[in-house]
Structure formats: C-alpha cells, structure tokens
C-alpha cells in the first residue's frame with residue numbers, strides 16, 4: 001500500500017470515528033481521539049484511552065504522560081512524528097475511569113483497521129488494555145519488555161507511561177524497556193527480509209536520516 005493509500009484509509013477511519021455513537025462514551029466527549037503520526041512507521045504505539053487533555057485537543061498523549069512518552073522516544077533517537085500513536089478507545093471515559101469491556105469491543109474495529117493500514121513491524125502496547133488485545137491473560141508486570149511474535153508482527157509489552165507518573169519506581173523499568181526498541185525493530189525487520197514473498201517495509205523519507213538510524 002502506498003503512503004497516499006494509507007493516509008486515505010486512516011482519514012476514512014478518522015471520519016467514521018468522529019461520527020461514531022457505537023458506545024455510550026460518545027455522549028461525554030469533546031473530541032474523538034483516533035490517533036496520529038507517520039502512516040509508514042515501523043512502530044505503532046497503542047495506549048489505553050484519551051484523558052482530559054487528549055479529549056480537549058483531539059490528539060493522543062498530549063498531557064503529562066504524553067510528555068514522558070516523547071522523552072522516552074527521544075531517548076532512542078526517535079521523534080514523535082516519526083511513529084504512529086493510537087489508543088484502544090477513541091473517546092474519553094468519564095473521570096478517566098477504566099474502559100468497560102463492551103466499550104473496548106465496540107471500538108475494536110477502528111484499531112484493527114488502523115493496524116491493517118499502517119502495517120507496522122512492531123506494536124508497542126502501553127498498559128494492560130492494549131496488552132490484553134494482543135496477549136490476553138498475561139500480567140504486564142511479568143512480561144513487560146519481552147517482545148513476542150503475534151501473527152506476523154512483533155508485540156512489545158510496556159507499562160503505560162502514566163504508570164511511571166503515579167509510581168516512580170516504574171520509571172527505570174519503562175526506560176529500560178524503551179532502550180530495547182531499536183533492537184526489537186531490527187530483529188523484526190530481519191524476519192521480514194527472511195520471507196521473500198513479503199516486500200521490505202518502507203519508512204517515511206521525510207524525517208532526518210540520523211534519527212532513522214536506530215529504526
């Protein structure tokens with residue numbers, strides 16, 4: 001799929017999300033937060049649900065957790081605009097409560113279609129809700145930082161950045177897990193290259209080359 005085709009598909013999903021009333025969360029939203037970023041990124045980050053600031057701006061990870069995520073990205077030489085960032089849930093749950101199973105289920109198709117359009121090499125799950133989508137029944141405290149193959153992709157479980165803001169002891173663990181990402185991407189790319197039927201992944205040529213060296 002060309003970048004233009006990916007953008008077209010993602011914009012179509014955004015338009016559907018903007019009009020979505022499939023679950024009660026549409027009633028309290030200010031903006032939908034479908035996700036944003038580089039549609040050609042080999043890395044897709046998936047968090048949980050929009051919070052207050054995300055709901056206000058219609059963008060994912062723009063509050064304190066977002067600032068920490070951006071610093072984590074910088075620590076591996078990657079800028080926010082080089083990757084794609086989305087959430088399991090596209091509308092803010094009231095008072096930032098946990099999403100309900102019925103809400104996750106109602107919203108699931110949008111995320112599946114985003115993944116299909118972006119076709120990332122590596123999905124980084126941030127928190128237990130996105131972990132549960134790919135690796136159900138596992139505790140994040142046991143498998144964070146341990147990449148595994150799920151279908152034809154690599155899934156890298158991580159704590160949610162907000163968790164480190166609430167529990168300072170997790171900060172070093174998240175930083176250590178993030179430091180593994182470049183090697184995880186390289187290993188995933190190597191696997192793709194070993195499958196001759198699949199074309200090699202493309203990457204947006206616009207970002208500065210030195211920042212792409214780690215990816």
Ligand code: SF4
Pocket residue numbers: 017020021022023024025026032089090091103106107
């Ligand atoms: S959370 Fe998802 S399913 Fe629910 S209204 Fe928003 S976009 Fe629709």
